[in-house]
Amino acid sequence: MSDQAVKKIKVSSYEEGRDILYQMYRDNYTIVDRKNEFKSGFLGLFQKSYVVLYYTVKQKTQSSEDFQSAQEKILKNTATDTLTLKQNAAMLNMMQEISNQVSELKSATKSDVHPTIAKIESLLEQNEFTHNFISEISGRIRSEFALEELENFKLVEKRVVDWIGHSISIAPVYTHKLPHVIVLVGPTGVGKTTTLSKLAANLILSARKAGQTEPVVRLITTDRTRVGAEDQLKRWGAMMEVPVDKAESSEDLKQLYDAHKDSTDYILVDTSGYSPNDYENIGKMRSLLDLPNVTMDTYLTISADKKASDNLKIIQNYEVFNFGSVIITKCDETTTYGNVLSVLHEKRKSISYITDGQKVPRNIRRASVVEFLMNLSGFTIDRIHIEDTFPEEN
Incomplete structure (x- = not known):
């Protein structure tokens, strides 16, 4: 996907993850889902809990060129006293760590997304749904399907088509006073x-x-x-x-x-x-x-x-x-x-x-909801099912 692909980060708490994301992207991110997971310690003892946050980035994240530019600006405005130099060095180190983490997250994105979710996202992109809509569908898949259910692509696909149908609102026909x-x-x-x-x-x-x-x-x-x-x-x-x-x-x-x-x-x-x-x-x-x-x-x-x-x-x-x-x-x-x-x-x-x-x-x-769904490209559509689910108004 593009810059708004769903990414994930593992942290010890929701608050820690939110703080890290804010440092990385300021307000240009949206958390779309969260999961609590456990990691076993030595010999399966002392389980440690952590939180997985799934998120999207609204704007282009800081590139290496951006980092270099920021570094030069900081150095240019640096005072010569030792304390300021130490503060700037610490700031640059933090920025470098954040930049490295962003790069790692970008490279891991494709492998971290379940193949079924990735395929659904690709189909939605093919049909030119917006990034916000795709993120909403992806987050819903993660929250409503167990991991073993994600292996059944046809099941997920059928449910997603239903969700798209339910997202379409058809205006009812009213009788109006004349004229x-x-x-x-x-x-x-x-x-x-x-x-x-x-x-x-x-x-x-x-x-x-x-x-x-x-x-x-x-x-x-x-x-x-x-x-x-x-x-x-x-x-x-x-x-x-x-x-x-x-x-x-x-x-x-x-x-x-x-x-x-x-x-x-x-x-x-x-x-x-x-x-x-x-x-x-x-x-x-x-x-x-x-x-x-x-x-x-x-x-x-x-x-x-x-x-x-x-x-x-x-x-x-x-x-x-x-x-x-x-x-x-x-x-x-x-x-x-x-x-x-x-x-x-x-x-x-x-x-x-x-x-x-x-x-x-x-x-x-x-x-007609049915007509919109039948025109979806790449999706397998069960016409009988959607006609039953979205009956036409006479």
């Missing part, structure tokens, strides 16, 4: 306008297939940044025979809502896409959508092909919209979902829909 106001927010380039059109088309087609009266749907765009956004939505609206309005302010939006709330079943609102770093415009859009006495069903739209760190920042900075769940777009542009699933698990966010193409009304469907 049901649906709002899509998210950064630029994730496909909000196309996704909004797909949702509108599916509302109409689902009613037709069920032999029900078609709902009255209305589209509103508030997108003032993307050239052609309004025209694109109007083209989709014309194809579906759905009216499209434009709102440039909170007052415009409230007037449109009041004018059509008694004659419309669904009002779908498209919004401008802003970088998660554009705090000013995100704040303005939040104010535009803040309508008194209007309940909005807000979805954050994120892309499956973005890096985990990017999606994490998007989720954090768009939380001001109090979105209920997430729509994952561009699933056809990636072969792995680990990055986005890891972040959603970490932020405790649920998934409503996924999209995998540009075709309207197709290429959108309810999110």
Whole structure:
């Protein structure tokens, strides 16, 4: 694994281990598991207890070059008096010992990790799960499986697939009071306008297939940044025979809502896409959508092909919209979902829909735990088992 591979250290107590790790890494480490073990003395007598701490390092540890640089800085600023020289010598010796211990731990990491755990970690990396997620799974394996059980890779693999499935939260389907106001927010380039059109088309087609009266749907765009956004939505609206309005302010939006709330079943609102770093415009859009006495069903739209760190920042900075769940777009542009699933698990966010193409009304469907698990690369998947474990909602 990379710098965040699970490492271990044997110490006489938890406190001693924590102090040593702090000296080595400051706050850049996380203890993921601990075990109490015993070592027999002479002729099996006088057992000695010690603690094994398993941990991950958040950042790159001190290299030999770092040590050399620190040594030079210390020597450069050293006073000539004997006491200071002795103190610096002691400090350098301690740093050298720590550096040596880090090197020993690095070289021992691969041999210290059980082959089953190492293989699971490799599969999770292959599926682009984050280091935090992998560390969580590894720690859970160590705490829940006995050593002899780790020899049964299929048993561990099956349990890990279940754990991944349980880490995925699918948003339930609610019945909303009409008019049901649906709002899509998210950064630029994730496909909000196309996704909004797909949702509108599916509302109409689902009613037709069920032999029900078609709902009255209305589209509103508030997108003032993307050239052609309004025209694109109007083209989709014309194809579906759905009216499209434009709102440039909170007052415009409230007037449109009041004018059509008694004659419309669904009002779908498209919004401008802003970088998660554009705090000013995100704040303005939040104010535009803040309508008194209007309940909005807000979805954050994120892309499956973005890096985990990017999606994490998007989720954090768009939380001001109090979105209920997430729509994952561009699933056809990636072969792995680990990055986005890891972040959603970490932020405790649920998934409503996924999209995998540009075709309207197709290429959108309810999110499914079974589908995510079936797309795991390298894992042996027992489909019957996961369908029983994660039944689909009708």
